[in-house]
Amino acid sequence: MKRLWRWLIPLAAVPVLALLAYGFRVSPRDIPSPLVGRPAPAFALATLGGAPLDLATHRGKVVVVNFWASWCYPACYEEAPVLERNWRGYRDRGVVVMGVDIQDKREAAEKFVGDLGLTFPVAQDLKGTVSVDYGVYGVPETFFLDRQGRIRLKHVGAVTDEVFQTTVDRLLAEAPAQ
Amino acid sequence: MSRLVVAWLATLMLLGAPVHMATAQSSKAVSETAVHDVAAQLRCVVCQNLSVADSPSEMASQMRAIIRERLAAGESPADVQRYFVDRYGEWILLSPPRRGFNLLVWLLPLAAVVVGLAATAALVWRWSHRPHAARAMPVVDPAMSERIRRELERES
Numbered sequence: 001m002k003r004l005w006r007w008l009i010p011l012a013a014v015p016v017l018a019l020l021a022y023g024f025r026v027s028p029r030d031i032p033s034p035l036v037g038r039p040a041p042a043f044a045l046a047t048l049g050g051a052p053l054d055l056a057t058h059r060g061k062v063v064v065v066n067f068w069a070s071w072c073y074p075a076c077y078e079e080a081p082v083l084e085r086n087w088r089g090y091r092d093r094g095v096v097v098m099g100v101d102i103q104d105k106r107e108a109a110e111k112f113v114g115d116l117g118l119t120f121p122v123a124q125d126l127k128g129t130v131s132v133d134y135g136v137y138g139v140p141e142t143f144f145l146d147r148q149g150r151i152r153l154k155h156v157g158a159v160t161d162e163v164f165q166t167t168v169d170r171l172l173a174e175a176p177a178q
Numbered sequence: 179m180s181r182l183v184v185a186w187l188a189t190l191m192l193l194g195a196p197v198h199m200a201t202a203q204s205s206k207a208v209s210e211t212a213v214h215d216v217a218a219q220l221r222c223v224v225c226q227n228l229s230v231a232d233s234p235s236e237m238a239s240q241m242r243a244i245i246r247e248r249l250a251a252g253e254s255p256a257d258v259q260r261y262f263v264d265r266y267g268e269w270i271l272l273s274p275p276r277r278g279f280n281l282l283v284w285l286l287p288l289a290a291v292v293v294g295l296a297a298t299a300a301l302v303w304r305w306s307h308r309p310h311a312a313r314a315m316p317v318v319d320p321a322m323s324e325r326i327r328r329e330l331e332r333e334s
Contacts, residue, residue, distance in 0.1 A: 034267045103236045128240030135265035137223035137237075 033135050033154045040065070040145045041133035045100070045123035048110055053098060053123045062171045063145040064097045066159070067131060070108040072139040079140055079158035080116045086164045087120040095168055098123070102131045102139060146171045209249065216245045216255045220262055221270050229272055
């Protein structure tokens with residue numbers, strides 16, 4: 001009986017240690033999005049230039065929706081050239097890149113777009129409704145939509161050429177929408 | 179007569195006016211509490227350890243505006259909460275819902291308290307019953323105690 005107890009007490013720590021070992025490996029910032037696989041929430045905003053930016057008009061294309069802010073340094077500054085480069089490279093193949101600027105000032109957003117020479121459409125989400133619809137919790141976050149308008153990938157952090165190209169190539173290879 | 183009625187009506191309206199204003203104000207205050215009640219259940223997405231009600235961040239204030247808009251549109255607090263859970267997952271709830279695997283979080287502490295109380299009770303019972311045995315135990319050799327007494331006397 002005594003011997004049993006001598007083993008039982010240290011053994012009781014094992015499940016606790018296992019739980020901690022699991023818990024410390026999981027980043028509390030990696031929040032799984034329940035939106036992946038679901039239809040992308042619709043939105044209609046106006047670009048900085050004043051043109052309408054309606055997601056619905058791009059159905060049938062592979063759409064990349066990027067949430068960013070001018071105060072998001074350095075990640076947004078790193079990925080903007082990547083998005084611009086790939087937008088130029090893919091736009092003739094039925095790919096649309098659009099930027100949604102959140103929690104930002106108009107002048108700062110215009111300066112960002114001008115400084116980085118962005119040519120893809122960029123709109124401001126002034127009330128935050130689009131970002132909450134997409135479950136955005138920080139910038140940058142990028143959503144890759146297939147031709148059926150479903151969210152297929154949510155990328156947290158700066159987008160790289162590799163992430164952009166492998167994801168978009170995969171979505172382009174799928175059968176076009178009926 | 180009719181002048182009296184008019185006077186009465188005027189008095190009633192004057193008396194009624196502040197009451198009316200007060201009710202209008204209190205209904206506005208209630209909706210503010212309603213917004214707070216929903217916001218207090220939600221985790222602020224940019225700060226993570228604050229609720230949407232307590233966070234000073236812009237994101238949280240936008241979320242409070244969305245909560246207010248949805249409540250004003252006639253949605254119930256549960257509907258509004260579901261809207262956020264649909265987009266952010268259960269992660270956004272500050273207290274996990276009491277079902278499935280999450281029940282562990284609610285039941286384990288209770289189980290621990292019960293086990294702890296039982297263990298304490300068992301130990302207390304054992305300790306309170308041991309002294310009888312302990313008193314009866316030491317059998318000292320009379321010769322030995324005699325020798326100790328003698329040696330102590332010699333020392334002093």
